[in-house]
Amino acid sequence: MAENLEYYKVFYYTARSGSLTAASTELSISQPAVSQSLKQLEASLGVKLFVRATRGIRLTLEGQVLYEHVKRGYEEILLGEKKLSSMLNLEWGELRIGASDMTLKFYLLPLLQKYHERFPGIKVMVTNAPTPETIKLLKEGKIDFGVVSTPVIASQELMMTPVREIEDIFVAGRKFIQYKNRMLDLQELERLPIISLEGNTSTRNFMDHFLEQNGVKLHPEFELATSDMIVQFALQGLGVGSVVKDFAGEYLEEGRLFELRFNKIIPKREICVVRDTKGFLSRAAEEFLKEV
Numbered sequence: 184m185a186e187n188l189e190y191y192k193v194f195y196y197t198a199r200s201g202s203l204t205a206a207s208t209e210l211s212i213s214q215p216a217v218s219q220s221l222k223q224l225e226a227s228l229g230v231k232l233f234v235r236a237t238r239g240i241r242l243t244l245e246g247q248v249l250y251e252h253v254k255r256g257y258e259e260i261l262l263g264e265k266k267l268s269s270m271l272n273l274e275w276g277e278l279r280i281g282a283s284d285m286t287l288k289f290y291l292l293p294l295l296q297k298y299h300e301r302f303p304g305i306k307v308m309v310t311n312a313p314t315p316e317t318i319k320l321l322k323e324g325k326i327d328f329g330v331v332s333t334p335v336i337a338s339q340e341l342m343m344t345p346v347r348e349i350e351d352i353f354v355a356g357r358k359f360i361q362y363k364n365r366m367l368d369l370q371e372l373e374r375l376p377i378i379s380l381e382g383n384t385s386t387r388n389f390m391d392h393f394l395e396q397n398g399v400k401l402h403p404e405f406e407l408a409t410s411d412m413i414v415q416f417a418l419q420g421l422g423v424g425s426v427v428k429d430f431a432g433e434y435l436e437e438g439r440l441f442e443l444r445f446n447k448i449i450p451k452r453e454i455c456v457v458r459d460t461k462g463f464l465s466r467a468a469e470e471f472l473k474e475v
Contacts, residue, residue: 190224193217194232195257198250202239273302276467281310281317281329284409285386289429290347290454291330298471305467314385321459327468328458332385332427334392340460346475347454350428351390353443354435358420363441369399376422377403378413386410389452390425397447414440 197206197217207214225232232246242250269275278298282291287309295307310317310326317329322340332349335341353372355362372394379401380387394401404422407413410430417424417431417440424431434440456475458464464472 187223190220190227191253192257193220194224194250195253197221197233197240198242198246199254200239201236201241204239269304271466273467273470274304276305276465278305278307278465278467278471279310279326280307281312281320281326281331283313283317283330283332283384284311284411285349285427285429286330286332286454287311289349289427294471294474298474302467302470313383315383318457321457321462324459324462327462327464328456328472330454331457332454333452334385334389335455335457341457342460343455343457344475345453345455349452349454351386351425351449351452352428352431353423353425353445354414354417354431354440355423355443356418356420356440359423360441362443365444367443367445369394369397369445369447372399372401372423376405377401378405378407378416378422378424379403380410380413380425381406381408386425386427390449393449 193206193210193212196209197203200206200209203214203217207217210217221233228249230245231243232249233240234243266275280291291309295309298305299307310320312320314329314331314335317326317331318335318341320326321329330346335343359375379390382388391401403425405413405416407416410426413424413426414431414434416422418434423443428435428442431440431442435442456472458472
């Protein structure tokens with residue numbers, strides 16, 4: 184292979200145009216520089232690539248064989264540069280996000296709608312998973328960033344940006360009306376049928392830890408995959424649901440559910456955007472994070 188790949192670039196433009204003058208114009212270099220590059224390439228390969236023609240020059244048989252391969256390779260490079268440029272201009276690309284049902288529904292969705300309107304060519308892939316799984320995906324480089332809810336185990340590898348406050352509550356329907364407007368001890372939860380999320384979610388882990396700190400151990404009668412289903416079970420009178428308040432907001436306003444009150448305040452939590460400090464962000468991800 185010729186030591187200087189620039190020679191192949193000169194060869195490509197000269198062969199395509201059939202003219203030293205046209206090649207020098209396209210490359211913005213002098214005609215003698217074009218001639219010298221071609222001589223260097225021929226010397227390196229040990230073969231004549233061009234001969235003079237009536238108008239300009241033409242490829243030899245050996246030159247034609249070489250050109251067919253150089254043409255494909257060089258035009259693939261040009262195509263790659265064009266695609267790269269479109270990615271940098273956000274005309275094309277991918278955005279990979281990890282998010283739970285809650286963070287997607289109550290924070291991420293409106294931002295994604297605005298982002299898609301601005302950059303319709305960007306393919307957005309959202310991996311729906313609880314916070315622990317989202318952190319795992321982030322560390323494995325399978326997502327650009329995650330939108331999670333605290334608590335999250337602190338790590339120097341993670342950069343966390345709080346974006347919204349959330350509140351955990353217990354809700355119930357008319358079947359448990361005797362508890363409405365009463366100030367309850369947390370211990371009373373042990374005597375009630377509880378509906379909660381399945382294990383290995385930040386919401387379930389947070390509530391279990393908070394209650395255990397206050398001497399309360401729950402044994403839920405129903406463990407469900409989504410908070411929306413918890414609300415539906417509570418509406419049917421199947422128990423007292425442990426949810427983030429946003430999920431029950433509509434039914435609390437309508438009076439179909441009510442919030443239980445306790446003499447111990449449940450600490451509020453946060454939705455956070457989390458990224459790997461050692462990871463590389465794509466142009467599409469960088470632009471999205473400007474809005475958070």
